[in-house]
Amino acid sequence: MLKTFTLGGVHPEENKFSSHKKIEVLPVPPVVTIPLSQHIGAPAKVLVNKGDRVKIGQVIAESGGFVSANIHSSVSGTVLKVEAFPDSTGYRRMSVQIQSEGDEWVDGVDLSTDLKKDFDFSSEEIIQKIIASGLVGLGGATFPSHVKLSIPQGKKAEYLIVNAVECEPYLTADHSLMLEKGEEIMVGTRIMMKALKVEKAIFGIENNKPDAIELMSRLAEREKGITVVALKVKYPQGGEKQLVQALINREVPSGALPIDVGVVAFNVGSIYAAYQAVQKNKPLIERVVTVTGKSVKNPSNFLTRIGTPVQALIDAVGGLPEDTGKVVNGGPMMGKAISSLDVPVVKGSSGILVIPDTEANRHETENCIRCSKCVSACPMGLEPYLLMSLAEREYFGRMETEKVMDCMECGSCSYTCPSSRPLLDYIRLGKGNVTQIIRARKN
Amino acid sequence: MSIFTVSPSPHVHSGQSVPRLMYGVVIALLPALAVSVFYFGIGMIIITAVSVISCVLFEFLFQKYLLKNPSTHLDGSAALTGLLLAFCLPANLPWWMVAIGALVSIGIAKMTFGGLGNNIFNPALVGRVFLFISFPAAMTSYPKPGQWWEYMDATTGATPLGIMSESLANNMPVSEIMAGMPSNLDLFLGKMLGSAGEVAAFALLLGLVYLLWKKIISWHIPVSILLTVIIFTGALSLGNPEKYPSPLFHLLTGGLLLGAIFMATDYVTSPMTVKGMIIYGIGIGVITILIRTFGAYPEGVQFAILLMNGFTPLINKYVKPKRFGEVKHG
Numbered sequence: 120m121l122k123t124f125t126l127g128g129v130h131p132e133e134n135k136f137s138s139h140k141k142i143e144v145l146p147v148p149p150v151v152t153i154p155l156s157q158h159i160g161a162p163a164k165v166l167v168n169k170g171d172r173v174k175i176g177q178v179i180a181e182s183g184g185f186v187s188a189n190i191h192s193s194v195s196g197t198v199l200k201v202e203a204f205p206d207s208t209g210y211r212r213m214s215v216q217i218q219s220e221g222d223e224w225v226d227g228v229d230l231s232t233d234l235k236k237d238f239d240f241s242s243e244e245i246i247q248k249i250i251a252s253g254l255v256g257l258g259g260a261t262f263p264s265h266v267k268l269s270i271p272q273g274k275k276a277e278y279l280i281v282n283a284v285e286c287e288p289y290l291t292a293d294h295s296l297m298l299e300k301g302e303e304i305m306v307g308t309r310i311m312m313k314a315l316k317v318e319k320a321i322f323g324i325e326n327n328k329p330d331a332i333e334l335m336s337r338l339a340e341r342e343k344g345i346t347v348v349a350l351k352v353k354y355p356q357g358g359e360k361q362l363v364q365a366l367i368n369r370e371v372p373s374g375a376l377p378i379d380v381g382v383v384a385f386n387v388g389s390i391y392a393a394y395q396a397v398q399k400n401k402p403l404i405e406r407v408v409t410v411t412g413k414s415v416k417n418p419s420n421f422l423t424r425i426g427t428p429v430q431a432l433i434d435a436v437g438g439l440p441e442d443t444g445k446v447v448n449g450g451p452m453m454g455k456a457i458s459s460l461d462v463p464v465v466k467g468s469s470g471i472l473v474i475p476d477t478e479a480n481r482h483e484t485e486n487c488i489r490c491s492k493c494v495s496a497c498p499m500g501l502e503p504y505l506l507m508s509l510a511e512r513e514y515f516g517r518m519e520t521e522k523v524m525d526c527m528e529c530g531s532c533s534y535t536c537p538s539s540r541p542l543l544d545y546i547r548l549g550k551g552n553v554t555q556i557i558r559a560r561k562n
Numbered sequence: 563m564s565i566f567t568v569s570p571s572p573h574v575h576s577g578q579s580v581p582r583l584m585y586g587v588v589i590a591l592l593p594a595l596a597v598s599v600f601y602f603g604i605g606m607i608i609i610t611a612v613s614v615i616s617c618v619l620f621e622f623l624f625q626k627y628l629l630k631n632p633s634t635h636l637d638g639s640a641a642l643t644g645l646l647l648a649f650c651l652p653a654n655l656p657w658w659m660v661a662i663g664a665l666v667s668i669g670i671a672k673m674t675f676g677g678l679g680n681n682i683f684n685p686a687l688v689g690r691v692f693l694f695i696s697f698p699a700a701m702t703s704y705p706k707p708g709q710w711w712e713y714m715d716a717t718t719g720a721t722p723l724g725i726m727s728e729s730l731a732n733n734m735p736v737s738e739i740m741a742g743m744p745s746n747l748d749l750f751l752g753k754m755l756g757s758a759g760e761v762a763a764f765a766l767l768l769g770l771v772y773l774l775w776k777k778i779i780s781w782h783i784p785v786s787i788l789l790t791v792i793i794f795t796g797a798l799s800l801g802n803p804e805k806y807p808s809p810l811f812h813l814l815t816g817g818l819l820l821g822a823i824f825m826a827t828d829y830v831t832s833p834m835t836v837k838g839m840i841i842y843g844i845g846i847g848v849i850t851i852l853i854r855t856f857g858a859y860p861e862g863v864q865f866a867i868l869l870m871n872g873f874t875p876l877i878n879k880y881v882k883p884k885r886f887g888e889v890k891h892g
Contacts, residue, residue, distance in 0.1 A: 472573070489832075
């Protein structure tokens with residue numbers, strides 16, 4: 120029996136069209152737009168002005184606090200504008216727009232593709248290098264990585280968990296990265312183990328990626344303390360709490376973090392980026408992005424510079440299909456629909472999904488028939504139908520006692536509802552209001 | 563420039579819908595319908611047709627002229643109520659009584675509460691109980707199986723549960739009563755007197771398998787009802803086998819299987835959590851046997867389900883699912 124998490128979960132069509140495509144390097148676009156807020160936490164503080172010359176890997180905005188991250192230029196060229204541009208959330212966010220000219224890197228970056236296995240850095244040195252590289256969680260949550268590496272007083276990490284689940288349908292960025300950069304990922308894992316001072320690391324990979332499981336298991340045999348575990352395919356297994364439970368059967372308490380049960384988890388893409396940061400001094404200026412969809416001519420995975428407009432990726436797969444109804448930054452379950460192809464790729468963009476117009480619109484909402492499918496689908500053990508009706512009546516205090524803040528917005532409830540009720544929309548509304556109530560109570 | 567749809571996640575849907583679920587249950591009822599037509603012939607066909615058509619018609623009329631809601635009479639829920647109502651009536655019931663039952667089911671039990679999803683009590687059972695109280699004679703004379711071309715003038719008799727109850731009241735021992743009953747095989751195949759759709763145990767179990775396979779229902783409600791009945795009647799029968807019939811007799815007779823598989827599992831009127839479903843199932847099992855064994859009526863499934871329907875809002879309020887990462891107290 121394959122391991123998996125115990126509560127809830129759904130199994131959407133996988134549609135991993137691009138799982139056997141090589142990672143292609145997307146040509147550097149003529150202009151990039153790099154938002155200053157690509158992570159959870161304080162936006163970075165801009166260091167450049169209009170007209171400045173910048174190199175690839177140069178810090179253009181520095182971390183705006185402990186929970187924040189540096190932002191680097193992904194091209195060499197001239198700063199065109201420092202102003203607000205719409206990003207994938209639809210909001211206008213302060214960004215730096217740079218015109219690409221030439222290919223000039225900052226000093227000290229090792230641009231060779233040779234595998235560099237050995238390192239001799241202390242935990243603190245590794246963390247400093249990671250802070251410098253601007254690394255954030257690349258699975259989509261974009262939490263600054265150094266914060267997770269700085270273990271709070273009185274707590275101890277026992278396990279590093281490498282999240283290679285990629286439970287979102289369609290996406291194959293992590294899968295393709297493992298197939299091509301397996302050796303580097305193993306070195307990155309050892310680096311993160313050193314930084315966390317842990318002896319054990321576990322890879323969690325869903326069973327729909329047998330080639331990656333086979334390869335990573337083979338590579339892990341040579342390493343001390345690294346194991347690879349195949350998991351039953353079930354969404355949202357890539358949720359941190361779900362993955363921790365699936366792998367080591369520990370339940371992260373409500374409101375707590377994995378470190379409270381001795382675990383720190385990183386996305387496999389972040390592990391690869393950590394290898395680049397520590398072994399090659401290469402900051403986070405590019406990432407693998409899956410570009411896919413049912414009508415897309417040639418779904419594939421691209422190594423893409425941060426700030427590249429989505430349009431460039433769409434062009435690379437043969438243009439926007441005629442029947443496009445919706446374009447999503449991320450996967451179909453948690454990604455954000457974008458209104459324009461000018462939106463830039465950011466650190467958290469794991470995929471661009473093109474949805475045909477036949478599937479772009481929601482079905483008509485009907486009465487709740489109390490079938491309880493949302494309750495059995497919820498991986499956090501909540502009652503989405505109840506939360507929705509509480510939100511409709513604006514009973515936000517009651518929503519808090521019904522644990523609405525445990526919701527991670529995985530979308531399993533709305534996905535499964537036979538009456539197509541907008542459960543998650545109302546839960547989000549409730550979460551926003553409950554957050555304000557909690558904040559008001561603290562002050 | 564292209565115009566894109568922008569909406570919050572998730573951007574995909576399971577494709578599940580109310581009609582698909584409702585017609586799924588209808589499909590699960592087809593084997594039992596076929597068996598009942600085989601035993602009760604033309605009577606079964608007439609009451610089923612009258613019941614289904616009147617339920618759908620009343621749903622349409624109520625929504626169009628009274629509630630002025632968008633019409634959902636074809637979403638399968640009214641048809642399902644009609645089918646279930648017919649299943650728990652005698653196959654020789656006059657057609658106009660069936661139509662009155664449908665009017666009560668849809669008009670009173672469903673629409674006055676606000677339509678699909680808002681009713682507290684199972685509409686088909688409310689319809690049945692209304693008829694049972696209004697026309698007690700017609701509702702307790704069941705046709706004998708095998709009279710294909712007889713409808714209202716079919717020869718009638720008592721159900722196994724009725725015979726059992728009557729004979730026990732006359733102090734006959736169970737072993738003697740069982741000697742006059744149909745064999746267990748006949749009970750399993752449905753060759754007995756009873757409400758039109760409740761007789762064929764094997765066909766109803768086939769329906770259960772289909773419902774579970776298609777994930778239309780979960781196992782918790784039917785299994786907890788049936789297990790409770792087996793344990794309760796098993797204990798009674800072990801204590802005094804001449805006074806209390808065996809669990810197998812209870813399982814195969816009356817409306818237990820129809821109720822446990824198709825009535826108690828009605829989404830709208832059953833609890834939302836696994837724990838709640840089990841409490842509800844145990845409640846139905848216990849009340850059914852209390853009524854059958856100690857009550858005035860030979861059969862108690864209908865009342866047991868309706869009573870537990872009434873408890874469902876309370877169960878939903880106090881029985882919460884297991885939360886992920888719940889901090890344990892004490």
